[in-house]
Amino acid sequence: MKPTKLTFINGKPTLVSYDKVVRTDNDKAYNFHRNVEESDYVKFYHSTEWKHKRQEILERDYGLCQRCGMDAELVDHIIPSKDDWNDRLNNDNLQSLCRGCHKIKTKREWMKHHKGMESYMNINIVCGLPASGKTTYVKRHMTEHDLIYDYDELMHALSGLPMQQGNHDIHDYITLFFDQLLRKLKAEQTFNNVWIIKTLPDKRIDTLLSNYHRINHIVIVADPNICEERLRERKEQISFQKILNSFKTADFTGYRVVKNG
Ligand SMILES: [Zn+2]
Incomplete structure (x- = not known):
């Protein structure tokens, strides 16, 4: 360059x-x-x-x-x-x-x-099972001036519990934070990309984003057995079957599928 x-x-x-x-x-x-x-x-x-x-x-x-x-x-x-x-x-x-x-x-x-006008801020929502490679995907595609909002990481940081064992009270706080964050992001649009990492699609987040038109919905699809195996290796105690069931029945309409592994 x-x-x-x-x-x-x-x-x-x-x-x-x-x-x-x-x-x-x-x-x-x-x-x-x-x-x-x-x-x-x-x-x-x-x-x-x-x-x-x-x-x-x-x-x-x-x-x-x-x-x-x-x-x-x-x-x-x-x-x-x-x-x-x-x-x-x-x-x-x-x-x-x-x-x-x-x-x-x-x-x-x-x-x-x-x-200027040639450059826009994209918002990318990245969903996928725990250990399906969401963070790796984001790291591979991010630029040097991005913002990453990782729901599970925030849940972990605010609750002190393992990633997937959050509770509804803290969920409200994380969403409240997102609400504030989004208002500022929309007004300033200084980032190249905003990455929102979540396991499941979230209607509330979609509603908050509804009038923002540069959004990409991405779902990382990986073999559930491999995900579960990776979690076992990481010694993460989570109810994987429960999450898998929610994932299978979730509505991914409008999501682009990225196969991993
Ligand atoms: Zn000051």
Whole structure:
């Protein structure tokens, strides 16, 4: 792969190949764009109405960063004012942040812009029996900037029990977390892929995802005897027959079958 560098084309940060000369071609447009925008910004951030608004939001948020809860140092536009100038004084679009959290948010926004319109975030739901090779499949197909939501791993982490022995109370918490996660994912779409690893299809997750159109449903199909054998080797105490029965009767309509082993 060719090395890349960050440059500005018409005022927008863009990655181009290292030896590409962009600025000279675009200097005029870039400078024009920047001057107009900057004068508006400078005026806005020095205005009395912004100073009052800033104070109002800090008081509303009790002077706390709305992401990490530490002392807030600035007031941030949730949707950047560059993208939505009209909402620059709307309370619902303003939040108090610390510098650290603001830096992370700005970096994410930059990535979203830089990925542009040719790149989209895919959500992949990967189902399959325990030890059927779901994680291996994901590891083989993932990129360097993905998010993996592994239901069983979360159940294990939150309950302290073996992977498949979760309970309904914790299930609710994991789904609640997914709900929050999804809202953020849909708004920011900064990942290349999101992988959701589960044993069985989940209507609730499908419902939460219903208006997201870049979803792939994948089911890993492996010989149940081999799965059971692998689990025995790993000394995982689970009621495999029960899971197998649920798996056999589950509705995999719309799932792409990937055979493993
Ligand atoms: Zn913070």
